[in-house]
Amino acid sequence: MISSQRLDATFAALADPTRRAILARLASGEASVTQLVEPFAMTQPAISKHLKVLEHAGLISRGRDAQRRPCRLEAKPLADATEWLERYRQFWEARFEHLDALLDEMKNKGKKRVRKKP
Amino acid sequence: MTNTGKLKVTTPTDREIVMTRDFDAPRRLVFDALTKPELLQQWLLGPPGWTMPVCEIDLRVGGAYRYLWRNADGAEMGMRGVLREIVVPERLVATEKFDQPWYPGEAIATNVLVEQGGRTTLTLTVRYESRETRDAVLKTPMDKGVAAGYDRLEELLADGMERRAES
Numbered sequence: 001m002i003s004s005q006r007l008d009a010t011f012a013a014l015a016d017p018t019r020r021a022i023l024a025r026l027a028s029g030e031a032s033v034t035q036l037v038e039p040f041a042m043t044q045p046a047i048s049k050h051l052k053v054l055e056h057a058g059l060i061s062r063g064r065d066a067q068r069r070p071c072r073l074e075a076k077p078l079a080d081a082t083e084w085l086e087r088y089r090q091f092w093e094a095r096f097e098h099l100d101a102l103l104d105e106m107k108n109k110g111k112k113r114v115r116k117k118p
Numbered sequence: 119m120t121n122t123g124k125l126k127v128t129t130p131t132d133r134e135i136v137m138t139r140d141f142d143a144p145r146r147l148v149f150d151a152l153t154k155p156e157l158l159q160q161w162l163l164g165p166p167g168w169t170m171p172v173c174e175i176d177l178r179v180g181g182a183y184r185y186l187w188r189n190a191d192g193a194e195m196g197m198r199g200v201l202r203e204i205v206v207p208e209r210l211v212a213t214e215k216f217d218q219p220w221y222p223g224e225a226i227a228t229n230v231l232v233e234q235g236g237r238t239t240l241t242l243t244v245r246y247e248s249r250e251t252r253d254a255v256l257k258t259p260m261d262k263g264v265a266a267g268y269d270r271l272e273e274l275l276a277d278g279m280e281r282r283a284e285s
Contacts (some may be wrong), residue, residue: 007249007253011129011249011253015131015249085127092125093139098163102149107147
């Protein structure tokens with residue numbers, strides 16, 4: 001069962017482009033804060049702040065090594081958030097498939113009947 | 119449920135949900151399907167077992183619209199709003215608010231229709247008052263059972279087509 005607060009934290013964490021970029025970077029393997037600072041043209045405290053948000057959302061974990069504390073991606077919360085989006089998508093896709101059928105019908109009617117001028 | 123991969127849903131900012139979908143029809147028809155009650159009632163459905171008995175639209179800027187869905191147990195879900203912009207057949211902006219106060223405030227839905235080679239790309243952007251509201255909406259289909267039972271989707275689609283064929 002997915003906790004509602006956890007999901008809120010996940011969506012909030014994902015709402016920021018820098019944090020999404022950090023996650024994308026971590027998808028290719030763990031990295032230290034120093035390594036993460038390089039590509040982002042941000043200060044280490046700024047990156048650390050983003051990392052705290054990601055860690056709070058459970059999207060990353062930090063290693064125990066006090067010096068390096070490498071960050072790694074935690075897949076589960078991201079998968080849960082994706083699942084919510086996917087359910088939302090499926091709900092609307094079901095509607096749009098009805099709309100597909102309706103549009104086909106409308107196109108056929110348009111061909112059969114003489115069109116009235118608006 | 120077969121994932122057709124047709125509909126894209128993204129959350130580009132913390133207050134928005136954006137849906138993009140192609141339709142094999144000119145945008146004039148898609149626009150009609152978005153604005154004529156007798157057409158909307160055929161596709162803007164709820165989950166299996168829900169119908170849309172009320173669909174009223176006063177199609178002018180400042181005009182109101184009203185949607186109501188109902189299931190076999192008599193449970194109802196209603197939505198209303200006001201039309202803000204109407205550019206036939208390319209743009210439609212309206213406010214939306216559900217009857218049940220499960221999220222605060224109004225959302226603004228912007229439909230943009232782009233036609234190319236007889237096909238139409240519909241982009242629907244819904245902008246909520248806050249990030250909390252948007253996230254509540256993303257969770258709602260499951261929490262309220264609105265989108266429950268996707269295993270019955272095929273059944274729904276088949277029924278829907280039969281109903282239309284009969285009428």
